[in-house]
Amino acid sequence: MERIIGVNPVIEVLQNKEKNIEKLEMFKGNKDEKLNRIKKLASERNVKIFYTDKKIENSQGVAVYISEYDYYVEFGEFLEKIAPMEKSIVLILDEIQDPRNFGALIRSAEVFGVKGIIIPERNAVRVNETVVKTSTGAIEHVDIVKVTNISEALLKLKKLDYWVYGAEGEGSKDYSKEKYPSRTALVLGSEGNGIRKKVKENCDVLIKIPMYGKINSLNVSVAGGIILSEIVKSF
Secondary structure, three states, X not given: OEEEEOHHHHHHHHHOOOOOEEEEEEEOOOOOOOHHHHHHHHHHOOXXXXXXXXXXXXXXXXXXXXXXXXXXXXXXXXXXXHOOOOOEEEEEXXXXXXXXXXXXXXXXXXXXXXXXXXXXXXXXXXXXXXXXHHOOOHHHHOEEEEEXXXXXXHHXXXXXXXXXXXXXXXXXXXXXXXXXXXXXXXXXXEOOOEOOHHHHHOOOXXXXXXXXXXXXXXXXXXXXXXXXXXXXXXX
């Protein structure tokens, strides 16, 4: 079994009828007002509640256990889903390593209407307890797609008329000056190395966020949120 912790993530999981929930745990001393809603949702799904004297760290006193982290969607299935859409944003994460960054990016993606997040099968963080918790439930509403090759995935997106933007500190275009098309794919690179060379070569435009302070970089999840907020302005 896999564990999901935190009030909002637990609520979202309980509302997702596709998730196979094994059990729900609640800390006896928890007085959060949202617990009544959690109890109601659990009752509606016939999920048994176990009360415990031990509070899991950072859990807000509540946890659910599911069969597995089955959030992944097949790439072919995802392409079929987005093909008929007139407007859509796809986010590609090239070897993101930090689960908190991944979770925060999922949260931003959901807020700004991203249809799916593509990640590589290797050398990247997987969906885990920290990712789910940090996303605050947003992961229940955004497709996570694993692919063997990011560059090939970009080529397939281009065949569906997606215009691919890579976010780089050395990008030639100011992100805020672009007029983003109705089908936009945004690539973000890893925390330490940025976008890999071959992936970068498959981007149509490299954009950057101008820096005016003494620090010349932003956390990848912050940068992603900033750029996504600009992209949706063009829609």
